[in-house]
Amino acid sequence: MPTIDRFLEIRRDPHSGELLARGGDPGAHSVLQRVGFVSVARLHETYHRVPTGLSDRDEKRLATGAVARLRARGYHVDCDADFDTDARPAIYPTLGSSVAHLAERIREATTTDEVAEALTGLTAAHDGILAMVADVLAATADFYDGLDEPADPYIARRLRHLTDEHLRTIRTDLADTRNALADRHTAHPGRSACAEEVLSTERERSAVCACPPPPRTAPVPPPPVAAGLRR
Known part of the structure; x- marks a missing residue:
């Protein structure tokens, strides 16, 4: 099941008429910013809006492009009908x-x-x-x-x-x-590569490799039982 961060909504606000994008994880926010949205940080959320001064046609183009690119990356996007699209542009590495x-x-x-x-x-x-x-x-x-x-x-x-x-x-x-x-010019003591080979001096030839066993940790004792729970 996709997590909640994989869901976004791109719609016009019914009160202000402003075109907004809400939801998503940092990866989705990067897509929105690359398309042209502007991030807005509030106390309880971060959402995205279109730049000021755009025509309705440019806003529609921007929102449609965002829907296409987000869906191409596997995000679930709910949007106004004007922004819906079946386009899935190619994904290229970023700088x-x-x-x-x-x-x-x-x-x-x-x-x-x-x-x-x-x-x-x-x-x-x-x-x-x-x-x-x-x-x-x-x-x-x-x-x-x-x-x-x-x-x-x-x-x-x-x-x-x-x-x-x-x-x-x-x-x-x-x-x-x-x-x-x-x-x-030293090896990291905790990141030695394991060759899975047995040393020539190893007497027990059935050993899988020469790596030392992982450190053993003492079991954590259970918490003491409260006096009131004893019978």
Whole structure:
């Protein structure tokens, strides 16, 4: 049975007429954002709305695209009849999937060298992921410098502050971590790969492998019986 997080609703609010999407898990929220919805965080829920200033035709196109893409990923979507569609667009890897791949490599790593290699994709000085994030923030700050609302220069300065202070700290700390791991050349004691082979010095040849048995834990004693329950 699908969990409740696999269900969404995309409808016009009967009171305000606003086109809203409610429900779903973080994966569904990412689909909505990629289609063009804007997330709204409230005290008891997070929902999504269409951007302001769209025509009814553009809102319908946006909502129909969201229904199609969510259903293509296995979500159950209830929607107004105007947004219903049988289209199921192809699913392509996102830019973030490369970072998820690095995380999976680190979770499966058994040596410090393997983790150092994975972290290099993040910390490489010229073309690492964090260097590219800094470039994106700088480009966005430059874009805000050319806009004409009073808050735009402050937003540009805030983006540059994030790049020069917070992101620089993350890049520096991760690069130091990567370099320290690259110098260690050791296996993780809790992640040794099991070859399922018996050592040549093993006298009991019926043994399955040479791995030490898992640690035994003492059984937890039952809680004491309350005095009032004894007979």
